[in-house]
Amino acid sequence: MSQETTGMNYLTMSDVVLDDKRVLVRVDFNSPMDDNGNILDDKKIKSHLPTLQSLEHSKVVLLSHQGRPGDEDYTPLEAHAKLATELLGREVTYEDDIFSSCARNAIKSLDQGEVLLLENTRFNAEEIMNRPPEKQAKSQMVKKLYPLFDLFINDAFSVSHRSQCSVVGFTEVLPSVAGMLMDKEITGLDKALKCHEHPAIFVLGGAKANDSIKAISTILKRDGADKILTTGVVATIFMMAMNIDVSEVNRKFIENKKYIDQISIASRLLKEYSGKIIVPQDVALNNGGERQEVEVDKIKKGNLPIADIGRETIENYSKYLKEAKLCVFHGPTGIFELDKFRLGTDELLKAATQASYSVAGGGHTLDAIDQLGLGSKFSHISMGGGASITYLSGEPLPGITALKNNTFRYHKG
Numbered sequence: 001m002s003q004e005t006t007g008m009n010y011l012t013m014s015d016v017v018l019d020d021k022r023v024l025v026r027v028d029f030n031s032p033m034d035d036n037g038n039i040l041d042d043k044k045i046k047s048h049l050p051t052l053q054s055l056e057h058s059k060v061v062l063l064s065h066q067g068r069p070g071d072e073d074y075t076p077l078e079a080h081a082k083l084a085t086e087l088l089g090r091e092v093t094y095e096d097d098i099f100s101s102c103a104r105n106a107i108k109s110l111d112q113g114e115v116l117l118l119e120n121t122r123f124n125a126e127e128i129m130n131r132p133p134e135k136q137a138k139s140q141m142v143k144k145l146y147p148l149f150d151l152f153i154n155d156a157f158s159v160s161h162r163s164q165c166s167v168v169g170f171t172e173v174l175p176s177v178a179g180m181l182m183d184k185e186i187t188g189l190d191k192a193l194k195c196h197e198h199p200a201i202f203v204l205g206g207a208k209a210n211d212s213i214k215a216i217s218t219i220l221k222r223d224g225a226d227k228i229l230t231t232g233v234v235a236t237i238f239m240m241a242m243n244i245d246v247s248e249v250n251r252k253f254i255e256n257k258k259y260i261d262q263i264s265i266a267s268r269l270l271k272e273y274s275g276k277i278i279v280p281q282d283v284a285l286n287n288g289g290e291r292q293e294v295e296v297d298k299i300k301k302g303n304l305p306i307a308d309i310g311r312e313t314i315e316n317y318s319k320y321l322k323e324a325k326l327c328v329f330h331g332p333t334g335i336f337e338l339d340k341f342r343l344g345t346d347e348l349l350k351a352a353t354q355a356s357y358s359v360a361g362g363g364h365t366l367d368a369i370d371q372l373g374l375g376s377k378f379s380h381i382s383m384g385g386g387a388s389i390t391y392l393s394g395e396p397l398p399g400i401t402a403l404k405n406n407t408f409r410y411h412k413g
Contacts, residue, residue: 010403011177013153019057020112021150025179026166027051028156028383029064029080029117032363033073043366044158045084047383051155051179052088052115059110061149062092063166065122065159074122081117092117098124099144107148121166130162133402136169146173155179157186158384160399161391171402175410178403181383186400188380189391192359193224197325200225201355203317203348204389205232206331206362209259211386213237213266215330218393220273229278229317231309231333231344233257238279241266245300253305278317282310284334284341291340308334309344318351327355330389332364346372353377361388 027048032040039045052060062084067074081094092115097103099118106116121127126139136142142165146152152170154160159167160182170176178186202225204212212234219225230238236254239246240263254260270277285292285304292302293310309317321327329352333344345368352358353374360369361382369375382388391397 010400010407012183013051013054013177013180016151016175016177018055018151021058022061022107022110022148023055023058023151023153024061024063024145024149024170024174025051025055025153026063026156026159026170027179028158029062029077029084030066030158031080033066033075033079035072037075037079039079039083041367042083042087043370044383045080045087047181048155048179049087051153051181052084054180055115056090056113059112060115061107061110062115062117063098063121064117064156065127065166066120067122069122069128075120076123077117077120084115084117088115090115095119099141104144104148107145121164124165127165130164132163133168133172133398133405136163136165137172139165139169141165142169142173146170149174152176153179154399154403155181156399157182157382158387160384160397161387163398167399168402171406176403176406178400182400182403185382185384185388186391189359189382189388191357191380192326192328193392193394195326195357197356198226199320199324200326200328201227201229201320201324202328202330203229203231203321203333203352204234204330205230205333206364207233207257208331208386209233209237209257210262211389212331213262213269215389215393216277217265217269218395220269220276222394224392224394225276227276227278227320229320231280231317231348232331233259234331235280235283235309236306237262238266238270238277239296241270242279244296246306247300247303249303249305250299278320280309280313281316282312284308284310284343286335286338286341289338289340291343306334307338307341308336311343314344314347317348321348321351322354324352324355325357327352327358328392329358329360329365330362330385332368336364336368342368349374359388359392361385
C-alpha cells in the first residue's frame with residue numbers, strides 16, 4: 001500500500017526498489033523466555049514474516065533486542081535466529097556481535113536472499129540511551145553500520161515510542177521506510193485514533209499503572225474517549241484517589257510498585273473529567289486461592305489482595321463495550337494467569353469484540369486473546385504494548401516521526 005493510497009506522510013516498502021539492495025531492518029524479536037533460554041512465544045517473530053518474505057531478493061540484516069540490562073531474559077539472540085529460520089523457511093544466520101569487524105565482514109559477504117541477525121542491540125550501551133535522532137546518528141553503531149546499506153526499514157512499531165539508537169539513528173543517514181508490520185499497525189491504530197463516532201470506550205488495566213494513567217490524561221485532554229473503564233492496578237489507584245479503603249495489603253502493593261505519586265494525579269483527573277473515568281463497583285479478592293467477591297467499600301474488612309474485578313462490574317463494563325463504536329482494550333483486568341481470577345479479562349474481551357471497531361494491545365492482553373481464540377474477532381490487534389497506548393493517546397512516536405522526517409529529507413523532490 002503506497003503513500004498515495006494511504007495518504008500517509010511516510011514511505012512504505014512498495015515505494016522503493018528492494019531487489020538486490022542491502023537492507024537493514026529493525027525488528028522486534030523480544031520474546032518471553034524460560035530459564036534455559038528457550039523462546040516461549042513466537043508471536044513477535046511471526047509478526048515480521050510478511051516483511052521478511054518481501055525481502056527474498058535483498059541482502060538482509062536484522063537488528064533486534066531481547067530484555068533489558070539486569071533482567072533474566074537479557075540474552076543473546078542465537079535462539080531467535082534458529083526460531084526465525086524455522087518460521088521463515090530459509091536460514092537466518094546469527095552473528096554474536098553488532099558492529100565489530102567480524103560483524104561488518106559477515107554483512108559484506110551476504111548474497112542476495114540471505115538473512116543475518118546481529119547480536120542483541122542492547123548489549124551496546126549507547127542503545128539504552130534515549131536521545132534525539134541527530135545524536136543517535138553519531139553513535140558507534142550507526143557510524144560503523146550505515147555505510148554498508150542502501151536502505152533502512154523500521155518494522156518495529158512496538159519499540160518506536162523510544163528514541164533509541166537502532167530505532168531513530170539510521171533514519172538520519174539512510175533512505176528509510178516503514179515495514180509491513182509498522183504500516184499495518186499505524187493504519188489499524190489510526191482508524192481508532194481518528195474515530196469520531198461515539199461512544200468511544202477505553203478499558204485500561206494491567207500492571208504498568210503509570211503508563212496507563214498518563215495515557216488517560218492525554219486521551220481525555222484530546223477528548224478521545226467518552227468513558228475510560230479502569231481495571232487492575234489502575235483501578236486500585238483510582239479507588240485510593242476516591243478515598244476508598246483498599247486495605248493495607250493493597251496499599252502496600254501500590255507503595256512497593258512506587259505508584260503512590262499516581263494517586264494525586266488520579267484525584268486531579270477524577271475532578272477534571274467528572275463522570276468519564278469509571279471505577280469498579282465490586283472486586284474479586286484472593287482468599288487463599290479462592291475468589292471472594294465484595295463491594296469496593298468492603299475491601300478493607302478482609303485485608304486480602306485484589307485479584308480481579310467483580311461480577312457486577314463485569315456486567316456493567318460489558319454493556320459499555322457492546323454498545324461502543326470504538327473500543328480500545330489494554331491490559332488484563334486482574335491476575336488472569338490464575339483460573340479463578342481470569343473471569344473479568346475473559347468476559348470483557350468477549351464483549352469488546354462486539355464493538356463496531358475494536359483494538360487490543362499489550363502482551364498479557366494478547367496472551368488472553370490467544371487463549372480464548374478471539375484473535376480474528378478484533379478489528380486490530382497491536383503487537384506494541386507501550387507503543388500502542390502512547391500512539392492512541394495522540395502522542396507522537398519518535399520512530400514514526402523519524403520516518404516522516406526521512407521521507408521529507410530523501411524524497412521531497
